[in-house]
Amino acid sequence: MKDLLATVKSNKKIAENIYMMTLVLPESVGQMHGGQFVNLSTGNGAHLLRRPLGVCMCEGDEVSVCYQVKGKGTKYLTEVEAGRKLQVLLPLGNWFDLDGCKNVAVIGGGVGIFPLVATIREHFQTKNFYSYIGFRNIDAVCLYNELAKSKKLTITTDDGSYGEKGNAVGAYLRDAANINPDIIISCGPPVMLRVLKQKLKEAGITTPCFVSLEERMGCGMGACLVCVCKTASGENARVCRDGPVFDINEVQL
Ligand SMILES: Cc1cc2nc3c(=O)[nH]c(=O)nc-3n(C[C@H](O)[C@H](O)[C@H](O)COP(=O)(O)OP(=O)(O)OC[C@H]3O[C@@H](n4cnc5c(N)ncnc54)[C@H](O)[C@@H]3O)c2cc1C
Numbered sequence: 171m172k173d174l175l176a177t178v179k180s181n182k183k184i185a186e187n188i189y190m191m192t193l194v195l196p197e198s199v200g201q202m203h204g205g206q207f208v209n210l211s212t213g214n215g216a217h218l219l220r221r222p223l224g225v226c227m228c229e230g231d232e233v234s235v236c237y238q239v240k241g242k243g244t245k246y247l248t249e250v251e252a253g254r255k256l257q258v259l260l261p262l263g264n265w266f267d268l269d270g271c272k273n274v275a276v277i278g279g280g281v282g283i284f285p286l287v288a289t290i291r292e293h294f295q296t297k298n299f300y301s302y303i304g305f306r307n308i309d310a311v312c313l314y315n316e317l318a319k320s321k322k323l324t325i326t327t328d329d330g331s332y333g334e335k336g337n338a339v340g341a342y343l344r345d346a347a348n349i350n351p352d353i354i355i356s357c358g359p360p361v362m363l364r365v366l367k368q369k370l371k372e373a374g375i376t377t378p379c380f381v382s383l384e385e386r387m388g389c390g391m392g393a394c395l396v397c398v399c400k401t402a403s404g405e406n407a408r409v410c411r412d413g414p415v416f417d418i419n420e421v422q423l
């Protein structure tokens with residue numbers, strides 16, 4: 171993990187309310203993996219806490235993150251221009267470990283798709299991804315070419331304005347028996363992950379399933395305990411350090 175002063179290479183809108191920022195790092199941080207995240211300063215001294223954002227793409231000394239405009243910090247980030255320098259702590263957290271897996275089901279929704287894109291990019295040449303990705307509507311659809319590196323891609327929208335009308339979990343459950351994957355990986359809004367856990371249980375699907383969680387964060391490196399979640403046995407786990415990727419059966423959602 172390194173705390174670096176990175177240079178913004180580009181910062182562009184890629185969908186309604188979604189931006190992609192590419193940072194050039196002054197030195198290598200080694201290989202980064204899908205699921206890991208960065209803690210990025212907004213560049214505004216009034217925002218003391220950095221913002222956790224999933225690694226979406228990394229190539230050489232460049233790393234790209236995608237962010238949805240939510241509050242003051244992400245709004246400020248949209249105004250950051252190329253050439254500006256931002257402090258960034260990276261890489262943080264664990265990742266989706268696909269060792270020994272050939273067929274991978276991917277279930278993603280909203281801003282949860284970004285770490286999944288990083289995972290697909292990293293492994294699509296050696297593994298088969300069956301991806302089920304949910305967006306709110308056609309205006310939210312982004313990174314299609316990256317998602318399409320999957321062997322099979324199903325896109326759903328809530329209103330049917332793009333792809334199938336419905337949600338990613340429902341679309342996956344319909345096809346689950348045919349795919350019979352070695353592992354399921356998922357990231358998305360908490361309600362989507364809760365539904366996924368419930369539906370897998372109801373359907374008696376025992377495929378190993380790993381989810382990436384989002385919690386409010388402070389330090390991003392295990393020291394402040396702002397980000398704790400509850401494990402299935404009722405103990406505390408730090409999302410930043412013990413996660414953000416957890417076995418779906420080992421955390422309370
Ligand atoms: C591991 C991890 C990876 C993430 N990856 C992405 C990503 O790739 N793309 C993306 O759009 N969003 C991602 N998020 C959510 C993103 O961090 C928040 O949307 C963002 O911090 C909101 O900042 P803000 O200043 O706009 O909002 P404000 O509400 O003004 O933020 C106030 C404070 O709360 C924190 N905060 C608010 N919402 C969240 C949240 N959902 N999760 C964590 N902290 C929050 C902020 O960091 C800040 O410290 C991720 C969160 C985590 C924990």
Ligand code: FES
Nearest residue numbers: 388390394395410
């Ligand atoms: S954010 Fe500080 S311990 Fe996780």
